[in-house]
Amino acid sequence: MVWFTLLLALLLVGRSHGKAVFAHFMVGNTGNYTTEDATDDVVKAQEAHIDAFALNIAKGDPVNDIALPMFFDVADDQGFQLFFSFDYAGNGPWDMNDVISLINKYGGRDSYYHYGGQPFVSTFEGPANSDDWLSIKQATGCFFVPDWSSLGAKPAVELGTADGLFN
Structure with a gap:
């Protein structure tokens, strides 16, 4: 009985609970990409x-119109996941309606990453546009985890719109 208890304890200690691993991918650098790339x-x-x-993805970057459908098609074919990180620093803040449109266009795809059944969405900076996310979340049902590291964690959470924080 002691051996069984010890074995059971070792098995339980050895169990791990996996967490998702993400890589930040700069779409703006894919201007010459092919489907093979x-x-x-x-x-x-x-x-x-x-x-x-x-x-x-940066606001108004023309490469978005080519790269996004290509990457989502590849991700669908390969069984991979993608999600948006709207860059508010590169070309300035995103228009709320453009954000809603992209999330609604791609958020239902098999390759779009979901958390708790919701499309997972992030930003790079943009805390000055925090209030936009109340409407964006309502229109898309997204789970919003921005990178507002310029504020620090406590002030970013106190804005009241983020479901979590990236850094």
């Missing part, structure tokens, strides 16, 4: 046990 990046990420790419 995107596939190669996704396959290498999968081999490295990365669960999803946080697609950093």
Whole structure:
């Protein structure tokens, strides 16, 4: 009986609870990408046990219109996950309606990462636009985890719109 209890204890101690691993991916650097390049990046990420790419996208960057459909198609084909990280620092703040449109367009795809059944969305900076996220969350049902590290964690949480924080 002692051996059984010891074995059971060791088995329980050895159990791990996996957490998702994300890689920050700069979409603005993909202007010359082909489908083969995107596939190669996704396959290498999968081999490295990365669960999803946080697609950093800058407002108004024309590469978004080409790269986003390409990456989501590749991710669908490869069984990989993606989610948006709206960059509010690169080209300035995003228009709330553009954010809503992108989340609603891609958030229902099999390749879009979800947390608790909700499309997972992040930002790089943009705390001055925090109030926009009340409407964005209502219109999209997203789970919002921004990177507002310029504020620090406590002031970022006190804005009252984030469901969690990235850093």
